[in-house]
Amino acid sequence: xxxxxxxxxxxxxxxxxxxxxxxxxxxxxxxxxxxxxxxxxxxxxxxxxxxxxxxxxxxxxxxxxxxxxxxxxxxxxxxxxxxxxxxxxxxxxxxxxxxxxxxxxxxxxxxxxxxxxxxxxxxxxxxxxxxxxxxxxxxxxxxxxxxxxxxxxxxxxxxxxxxxxxxxxxxxxxxxxxxxxxxxxxxxxxxxxxxxxxxxxxxxxxxxxxxxxxxxxxxxxxxxxxxxxxxxxxxxxxxxxxxxxxxxxxxxxxxxxxxxxxxxxxxxxxxxxxxxxxxxxxxxxxxxxxxxxxxxxxxxxxxxxxxxxxxxxxxxxxxxxxxxxxxxxxxxxxxxxxxxxxxxxxxxxxxxxxxxxxxxxxxxxxxxxxxxxxxxxxxxxxxxxxxxxxxxxxxxxxxxxxxxxxxxxxxxxxxxxxxxxxx
Numbered sequence: 190x191x192x193x194x195x196x197x198x199x200x201x202x203x204x205x206x207x208x209x210x211x212x213x214x215x216x217x218x219x220x221x222x223x224x225x226x227x228x229x230x231x232x233x234x235x236x237x238x239x240x241x242x243x244x245x246x247x248x249x250x251x252x253x254x255x256x257x258x259x260x261x262x263x264x265x266x267x268x269x270x271x272x273x274x275x276x277x278x279x280x281x282x283x284x285x286x287x288x289x290x291x292x293x294x295x296x297x298x299x300x301x302x303x304x305x306x307x308x309x310x311x312x313x314x315x316x317x318x319x320x321x322x323x324x325x326x327x328x329x330x331x332x333x334x335x336x337x338x339x340x341x342x343x344x345x346x347x348x349x350x351x352x353x354x355x356x357x358x359x360x361x362x363x364x365x366x367x368x369x370x371x372x373x374x375x376x377x378x379x380x381x382x383x384x385x386x387x388x389x390x391x392x393x394x395x396x397x398x399x400x401x402x403x404x405x406x407x408x409x410x411x412x413x414x415x416x417x418x419x420x421x422x423x424x425x426x427x428x429x430x431x432x433x434x435x436x437x438x439x440x441x442x443x444x445x446x447x448x449x450x451x452x453x454x455x456x457x458x459x460x461x462x463x464x465x466x467x468x469x470x471x472x473x474x475x476x477x478x479x480x481x482x483x484x485x486x487x488x489x490x491x492x493x494x495x496x497x498x499x500x501x502x503x504x505x506x507x508x509x510x511x512x513x514x515x516x517x518x519x520x521x522x523x524x525x526x527x528x529x530x531x532x533x534x535x536x537x538x539x540x541x542x543x544x545x546x547x548x549x550x551x552x553x554x555x556x557x558x559x560x561x562x563x564x565x566x567x568x569x570x571x572x573x574x575x576x577x578x579x580x581x582x583x584x585x586x587x588x589x590x591x592x593x594x595x596x597x598x599x600x601x602x603x604x605x606x607x608x609x610x611x612x
Contacts, residue, residue, distance in 0.1 A: 191230075191248075191249065191252055192210075192229060192230070192242075192247060192248055192249075193212060193214070193246060193247050193248060193249050193255060194252065194255065194256070194568060194570060195212060195213045195214040195246070195255075195259070195570055195572060195573055196210060196211065196212055196213070196247050196570060197210075197211045197213065197570055197604065197605070197608075198210055198211075198226070199211070199605045199609060201220055201609075202609075202612060204220065206222060206223055206224075207220050207221065207222050207223065208220070208221060208222075208223055208226055209605075209608070209609055210226070210242075210245075210247050211604075211608050211609075212245055212246045212247050213507070213570055213571055213572070213573045213574050214246050214259070214509065214573040215245060215246040216506070216507060216508055216509070217245040217246065217247070218608055218609070219241075219242075219245055219247070225238060229242065229248065256567055256568070259567060259572060259573070260562060260567060262511075263511060263515045263516075263558075263576075266511065266516065267515075267516065267517040267518070270322075270516070270517065270518040271321065271322050271323065272322060272323040272324070272325060272518060273313065273317040273322045273323070273324050273325070273518050273520075274325045274326075274327070274513075274516075274518060274519045274520075275309075275313065275324070275325075275326050275327070275519075275520050275521075275522055276326075276327045276329050276519075276520070276521040276522065276532050277301075277309065277326055277327070277328050277329060277343065277522050278301070278329050278330060278331070278521070278522065278523045278524045278532070278535070279300065279301050279328055279329070279330060279331070279333045279335075279336035279339050279340055279524065280298075280299065280300040280301065280330050280331040280332070280333065280335050280336040280339075280524060281295065281296040281297055281298075281299040281300075281330065281331040281524060282296070282297065282298045282299065282300065282330070282331050282332065282335050282336075283296060283330060283331045283332045283335070283365070283403075284332055284335065284365070284367060284368070284402060284403055285332070285365050285367070285400055285401065285402055285403065285408060286401055286402070286403045286405075287399060287400045287401075288399070289399065289430065289464050289467070290467065291465060291467055291468050291533065291536075292331070292467075292468055292535070292536070293467050293468075294467060294468065294536065295468070295535070295536060296331055299331075299524050299525070300335075300336050300339070300524055301336065301339055301524040301525075304526075305524065305525060305526040305545065306339060306342065306343060308526055308545035308546060309343065309522050309526070309545055310343060310346045310347060310350075312545055313347055313350070314347075314350045318347070318350045318351055318354045318356055319354065321354070321355075321356060322356060322518075323351070323356050323357040323358070324347055324351055324356065324357070324358045324359075325358075325359050325360065325361070326343070326344070326347065326358075326359075326360040326361075327360065327361045327362065327363065328340055328360060328361070328362040328363070328364075329362070329363050329521075329532055330363070330364075332364060332365055332367075332368065333362050333363070333364055334362070334364055334368035334369060334373065335368070337368075337373070340362075340377075341376075341377070341380060344358075344360050344377070344380040344381055344382070345380055347381075348380055348381050358381050359381045359382075359383045360380070360381050360382055360383070361382075361383055361384040361385060361386070362382075362384075362385050362386070363385075363386045364385050364386070364387060365387065365388060365400065365408070365412065366385070366387035366388070366411070366412040366415040366416065367402070367408055367411045367412060367415070369385060369387070369415045369419055370415065370418065370419075371418040371419055371422070374418075374419040374422045374423060375422065378422055378423065382423055383423055383424060384423050384424040384425070384426060384457065385419070385423055385424075385425055385426070386426045386428060387412060387415070387416060387425060387426070387427055387428070388400065388412075388427075388428050388429060388430065389409065389412055389413070389416075389427055389428075389429050389442050389446075390429050390430050390431070390439075390442075391429060391431065391435060391438050391439045391441070391442050392409075392438055392439075392441040392442050392445060393407060393409040393410070393445075395435050395438055395439075396408070396409040396429075396442070397409050399430070413445065413446060413449055413451075414449075416446065416449075416451060416456075417449050417450065417451050420451060420452075420455040420456060421455060424456075424457045425455075425456050425457060426456070426457040426458065426459075426460065427446070427456055427457075427459050427460075428459070428460045428461060428462065429442065429459075429461045429462075430461075430462055430463070430464045431461055431462070431463055431464065431489065431493070432463065432464055433463075433483075433485045433489070436461070436489040436492065436493060437492065439461060439493060439496075440493070440496035440497070440500070443459070443496070443497065443500045443502060444500070447500065447501075453500065453501040453502040453503070454501070456502065456503070457503070458502075458503045458504050458505040458506075459497050459502045459503065459504055459505075460504070460505050461493045461497075463483070463486060463489070465581075465585070466585050467536070468533060468534075468535065468536025468537075482595075482598050482599065486599065487598075487599060487602035487603050490599075490603050491602075491603055491606055491611075494603075494606065494607060494611070495606075495611045498610075498611060499611075504607075506607070506608075507574055507604060507607055507608060508574075509573050509574065510573070510574045510575055510576055511576050512531070512576055512577070512578075512579065512580060513530060513531055514530035514531050514534075514552075514556050514558070514580055515558055515576065520549075521534075521535070522545065523535060523541075526544050526545040526546060527541045527543075527544050528541060528542050528543045528544060528545065528549060529541055529542060530542055530552060530556060531580065531581065533579075533581040534580070534581065534584070537584060539555075540552075540555060540556065540584075542555075542556075555590075556580060556590060557580065557590040557591070560577045560590070560592075560593055561575075561576050561577030561593065566593070569597065571596060571597055571600045571604075574596070574600065574604075575595070575596045575597075575600075577593050577594065578593055578594025578595060578596055579594045580594070582594035
């Protein structure tokens, strides 16, 4: 009866003679003595201690069964899912002109028309709400608030449908924040608006170069004001896109938010990420980071984590990381009614999984859903956090989903501090 294969062990820095045991599957953390750990390994633990380790999924009675259960986990999750999560691209137009924009090659004045909106609302009511599913929509773009009337139309319709069926409806959005005034938020909250993801790329001198208005004017001040004005109405998730050259300047952006009087406790977790190559383009075209094994990424990740926490902001915790393309209840609806399994894949039309008019096709082979069903992944302690990594990474490197985006080196370098706290 061994310890789980999906467990990491780290020495406790401030308590000699003790270790942390962390379940990557349950996201549970416990500190135990080295003597207790030795007893677990030699089979002399008492039943009470065993029961605790079983509950935390740190101990398993049948290792083969545990491995098989992980292999079936996605299928079981799909069978049990009762919440539909739709990412709805209202428009590919935007009032910013970010030079690194992931969607640069296919954005423009393209917006969802009446017929597509009707088909989407009918799909959700017919295939989800009528079957008792809760609905969570994430409005996306371009800049979704440039299509505010359409957003309100869809949210209002689905809210009414969910209420009539006795299910729940809510929506979030990914927005650049420049149009998210308090008046807009107050108008949307009664329709089910709960959260927004906004981007600030470091302090103004960096952000305003990376995220200028189409006119060329900087956008930092406008976005910071939006965060301050709406953070008591909805949950605001602040993120930022960094490079190897500028990530050390990003904490100054957090200092400016504090200067603005923004209480970190009113915000959701801060999440910084490296700039990626543009969708549909190969690595090296524009110098973006790709993959988790960039040699500078662990240092950047931990530096930003420490500085974020030091200022009183929260950061995302590791959690089970099933990719949305594996989840049948997750779907991306493009402005023209084409369907995708991830918004990052919209740059590859061949990876569309159907249309609202014709339905969803079988995408298991095209999206390589079984890529992590191999001995290396199934025996890896990080599998519950990774599940083969991001499918966009091999697309950017090779043009096809033909390999894993293994996160082992990155997790070896950063997970301990992410879980147990800064040294």
